[in-house]
Amino acid sequence: MMINIKIKYLPHHESGAALLAFMLIVITVSSFMLVSELNANIQIATGEEETRTELNLAKQALIGYAITYPDKVNSEEGPGYLPCPDTDDDGDSEGSCSSGGNTSTGRFPYETLEMEELTDSDGEHLWYILSDNFRNNPKLTPLNSDTPGELSVNGTGDIVAVIIAPGAPVSGQTRDNTALKSVANYGPNTVSNFLEDDNADLDLDFVTSAAGEFNDRLVTITRAELMSAVEKRVLGEVSQIFNDYQDNYSAFPWLSPFSNPANSAFRAQISTDREGHPPFHWSDDPSTISNVNPFTTTVSQSWDIDSDTASISISTPASVTTLGQTCLENLDCTDAIFPTLTSITASSSCTWTDRETADCTSVTFTNGPVDCDFGCGPGTGQCRRQYTVTFPEYSGTATINNPTATALRTRDVTLTGRLPTQSTAIQIIDSFRGLTPSGLCLLSHSFDNQSGRLSFDENTTGTISTSGIQYDLDVDGIDDNDDGDYADAGEVSPELPEWFVKNEWHHLVYIAYPASEAISGGATACVPGTDCLVLDGAGAPDNDKRAIAIIAGEDLTTDTTRPNGTLSDYFESENSNVVSDGIFEIRQDPDDTFNDQVKVIATSP
Secondary structure (H helix, E strand, C coil): CCCCCCCCCCCHHHHHHHHHHHHHHHHHHHHHHHHHHHHHHHHHHHHHHHHHHHHHHHHHHHHHHHHCHHHHCCCCCCCCCECCCECCCCCCCCCCCCHHHCCCEEECCCCCCCCCCCECCCCCECEEEECHHHEECCECCCCCCCCCCCEEECCEEEEEEEEEECCCCCCCCCCCCHHHHCCCCCCHHHHHHCCCHHHHCCCCEECCCCCCCCCCEEEEEEHHHHHHHHHHHHHHHHHHHHHHHHHHHCCCCCCECCCCCCCCCCCCCCCCCCEEECCEECCCCCCCCCCCCCCCEEEEEEEEECCCCCEEEEECCCCCCCCCHHHHHECCCCCCCCCCCCCEEEEECCEEEECCEEEEEEEEEEEEEEEECCCCCCCCEEEEEEEEEEEEEEECEEEEECCCCCCCCEEEEEEEEECCCEEEEEEEEEEEEEECCCCCCCCEEEEEEEEEEEEECCCCEEEEEEEEEECCEECCCECCCCCCCCCCCCCECCCCCHHHHHCCHHHCEEEECCCCCCCCCCCCCCCCCCCCEEEECCCCCCCCEEEEEEECCCCCCCCCCCCCCCHHHCCCHHHHCCCCCCEEECCCCCECCECCEEEEEEECC
16 A cells, blocks of 8 residues: 655644644554454464364264264275265265276265365365275275275375365466366366365375465375274274173173184184184175184084985895984984984084074084994994984074083074975994904904985975084174164174174274183172283273273384284284283373274173
8 A cells, every 4th residue: 555645844833733643644554554464364364264174074074974884874884984075066975986087086075974065265165085995985895994095195194085175266277167067077177276286186195385376275084093983983892792792691702812813713712811802703704704614613413303204215234234214313213233322513514694594514423433242242343333414504493502611602503393305314324343253153244334314305304403503703693684774573683793804803803801700601700909900091990800802003013014913013012912911001192102992891890
């Protein structure tokens, strides 16, 4: 502002008044200029604050979306996924995205996140760039704390998402052309009309400042920020699962001892150290889970087939008859040679296609050898009986047996009534080896393949049972309508969410009980200050923990690769002790030396 002032020389008695008037004018002008500058600075600061607020709102909304993804978007998928950007500026996330087609760059999808429209202080919609590893379509599996962010800002990487306020147009940027508003031309293809320098080149690297005109303002979501929140969600889920288990069975489950997760079958084992991974079984055994065979286990089988309802074939050498029809029809038969059995037990390859269904094929059991007597006196030979059982898939009444201090939790399935059709459902082969005395008996005696076969046709009735299969945490549940809500009559929720296993959170979660924990149950299983777990950093009392869950954050080591079999590559400080000492640690502010998160499952009163 320029002000021209003409000064007219006055007589001496008037000059003082004129000088005073002049000073008043100068002060007024200076004050006006100062106030104008202050107002401009206040407007800039206010605009920056408004923009920063909007950016942080967008950031928190994305983190909230990731945490609640299984609840609000897809119950079969785990937390951590983020929506695709909006590439046509309608507020809605696109159906799929990929950096390969530059569709992981676009506008912040406020409609998808059920928010009011978000703009910066210049009225521009926020921009949003997503790391492909965390997109919700197509999904990356597994997604967990070991999943890196692919974006970087100012050379610092491991960033999951970048949110940018573009500000007012700078030189060379055009935003008032209506052609830009068309779906075809508005979005990543015109990003240079909104963002500057390295933020506008559609790669994975971004900056907060640059030479020349630059007014982009950024916030980021790092992997550590996102996963810290997601890990809390996962720990909360695990804590609820173990509490529910204890409520239902008056016991905590036995655990799968820690080992390299890439090789572990995650099956519970009776153990005295009381530490390890959550054990689980998944009947479908999906291809996304490697090296897991959850249904090879020791089982017992028995049958009782109604006479004359099955097809029976017996082949017996002329010299001897030991195998009777009743021993084919009913395992609990009267046999002159072999002791009476109520069930036969061996390692089985039964597949459990859901909680109530068994499918056991070509399971072989051997009984003997035992001493045989064919009228020549005991001890003159030995007999061996081999059972081969090929039950087709059958569904029946399922019984779950509670775990005890000396036994794992198991399940039985029994079908009574009309049996499923199966050729050669049961086959028994007897063999004999031995010498017999001379005289009334043969000098030598042997036979092979004295056999009987039992086939189920459509009219066969009776009972078949498969018992004692190890029954760890259930991933399947019963979902008759396949709608994921398990709310209908007869449906049962899984004990462990499918996403927990698909995204390999079981690799990163560790459970601990005190050595005194009575797996068979009880309200007070340890004495605080004496034999309960100690959790340093938990506040008083810290020595009354009956069960805790620990989740590993991202790998803080630089010379190893997970998965591996080294506990200290997952957990830090007290949590990495390979010798079970009952002492663990929690910190409120994770850093680059400690990022374990701990959840108390239960305390001892």
